[in-house]
Amino acid sequence: MQKACFQERGLSLDDYYLGTINLSIAPHQYKAKQAKYTFRQVKWSNNDPAEDFSFFDCRIIIGNQQAIKGLIYYPHPETKPEHFQPPDILEIMSSFIQNLHYGNEVIIEVNPQQIEIS
16 A cells, blocks of 8 residues: 555655565664665555655575565654564565565675664
8 A cells, every 4th residue: 555655755666576574683683774765754544644664775585596686664663653563573575585485594685874783
């Protein structure tokens, strides 16, 4: 439902699967620094208040596959206080990945100027 809102603001998600990979980076955590895209006051639902969203570049590698371009999808928690996202979970958007299953080990590469993993 949010895809059209992002498209209107200049971010096409046509190359991405309409779902996210919820990646645990535990025991590490992340810190948002300078997002590639940030959209404020996105009113994507008639039933909910407007929210802020940011996107960060990343690449994911599964097994011996070639690195796959992705985006870390970050709904700002301060604009959606009823939704708790643990600080060690990243939501990643990418093209559809055949044979990706819960429990698979994934390597993630991030741009340290955009997001920091510590």
